[in-house]
Amino acid sequence: MNPPGDRLEAMLGWLRHAGCRITPQRLEILKVLAVSEGHPSAETIHQRVATHFPTMSLATVYKTLAVLKTAGQVLELEFSDRDNRYDGNRPEPHPHCICQGCGAILDPDLTSLDALASLAARQTGFRIQSLRLDFYGLCPACQARRAAASGNKPA
Amino acid sequence: MNPPGDRLEAMLGWLRHAGCRITPQRLEILKVLAVSEGHPSAETIHQRVATHFPTMSLATVYKTLAVLKTAGQVLELEFSDRDNRYDGNRPEPHPHCICQGCGAILDPDLTSLDALASLAARQTGFRIQSLRLDFYGLCPACQARRAAASGNKPA
DNA sequence: CTATATGCAAATCGTTTGCACCTTA
DNA sequence: TAAGGTGCAAACGATTTGCATATAG
Numbered sequence: 289m290n291p292p293g294d295r296l297e298a299m300l301g302w303l304r305h306a307g308c309r310i311t312p313q314r315l316e317i318l319k320v321l322a323v324s325e326g327h328p329s330a331e332t333i334h335q336r337v338a339t340h341f342p343t344m345s346l347a348t349v350y351k352t353l354a355v356l357k358t359a360g361q362v363l364e365l366e367f368s369d370r371d372n373r374y375d376g377n378r379p380e381p382h383p384h385c386i387c388q389g390c391g392a393i394l395d396p397d398l399t400s401l402d403a404l405a406s407l408a409a410r411q412t413g414f415r416i417q418s419l420r421l422d423f424y425g426l427c428p429a430c431q432a433r434r435a436a437a438s439g440n441k442p443a
Numbered sequence: 444m445n446p447p448g449d450r451l452e453a454m455l456g457w458l459r460h461a462g463c464r465i466t467p468q469r470l471e472i473l474k475v476l477a478v479s480e481g482h483p484s485a486e487t488i489h490q491r492v493a494t495h496f497p498t499m500s501l502a503t504v505y506k507t508l509a510v511l512k513t514a515g516q517v518l519e520l521e522f523s524d525r526d527n528r529y530d531g532n533r534p535e536p537h538p539h540c541i542c543q544g545c546g547a548i549l550d551p552d553l554t555s556l557d558a559l560a561s562l563a564a565r566q567t568g569f570r571i572q573s574l575r576l577d578f579y580g581l582c583p584a585c586q587a588r589r590a591a592a593s594g595n596k597p598a
Numbered sequence: 599c600t601a602t603a604t605g606c607a608a609a610t611c612g613t614t615t616g617c618a619c620c621t622t623a
Numbered sequence: 624t625a626a627g628g629t630g631c632a633a634a635c636g637a638t639t640t641g642c643a644t645a646t647a648g
Binding site: 463500 | 605
Binding site: 366367368369372385387388389390392394413414415426427428429430431433434 | 521522523524527540542543544545547549568569570581582583584585586588589
């Protein structure tokens, strides 16, 4: 849903700015992520890149993903019972519909978050059975701790 | 926030109905879950129960949790980068605030889900940096597949 | 009595790490 | 050529599983 070139350029730009090198393998990983539909796993990304680089290792994929994660250039969907999924196409946090039958991951298009479950169900045809809504951030104690640690300089 | 006895009775009732046996170890696990504040991990549950049953194994905790999960009597919060957390006190899905600093898990009290991030932030004092909103259910294809498999009998 | 639970140890499996060898800039 | 990346293999760690023994009902 994103002009693929935009996302690729954004990722490349960030890496260059951070002083990272653009290797052929890395470029290929970025390309796969930039057009990622269906929230691929690290394994899937590896397989696709391996088409062009038979020696490519899974570890390299994970290492590149780690860099992009901290950069906010890729969204990681964590699971404990199956492999994590990645979205380089829409790296901002957004709601997902996850099928408990086949594992498919869809993006409901909720402009506001008000509508929520019923809207998501209507749009995707999902029969929603449960949901997961997590907020990630810093609790008051950690905010204070961090502020103190950085000598009152805001992040 | 729940009358502890209620939750304990609910879990016990379900287990009995399902033909499960109430062993002393299991009863102790249920008690820990029924009063669980702070979303304990399997490890934490094990440690607490081990106070009364020194021979108690972690595997037994996991096995009991598995039964309760399928019964909907305990809520599992899955993570890939750390151990899962469990809530036997409020087994229905509900939003959480997860501190990226110390890992604390709080329950914001959102009567409606409209308010969302800003309300959660105001209530808990969290500085919210990202969120996770997942809907779990069945996609249209799997609904059809399941309906066909069960001979048109609805679940 | 008999189906079920316990608890130990070993297996799983996605992910991470160490390290020697390459490559980009 | 120096900082950084690659890729192999080994390590990790939470969770699961197999199986012999114990026990609830």
